Amino acid sequence: MNAEQTTGRVWNRRRTEKQRRLAEANMPGKVIPTDQLVSVLENLLAPGDRVV
Numbered sequence: 001m002n003a004e005q006t007t008g009r010v011w012n013r014r015r016t017e018k019q020r021r022l023a024e025a026n027m028p029g030k031v032i033p034t035d036q037l038v039s040v041l042e043n044l045l046a047p048g049d050r051v052v
Contacts, residue, residue, distance in 0.1 A: 021046075 010016070025043045032040050045051070 021044050025040050027040060
């Protein structure tokens with residue numbers, strides 16, 4: 001009854017996905033130059049993302 005159970009669940013999936021996307025975008029800082037805006041957004045946004 002007190003046996004340990006491992007669910008294999010990842011509880012920080014959104015955080016790790018966000019970190020992966022930001023690293024993949026290869027941005028030097030928080031400000032995106034206007035000539036790179038389209039390419040950065042294409043790398044950051046994935047199908048199914050909500051943009052508000």
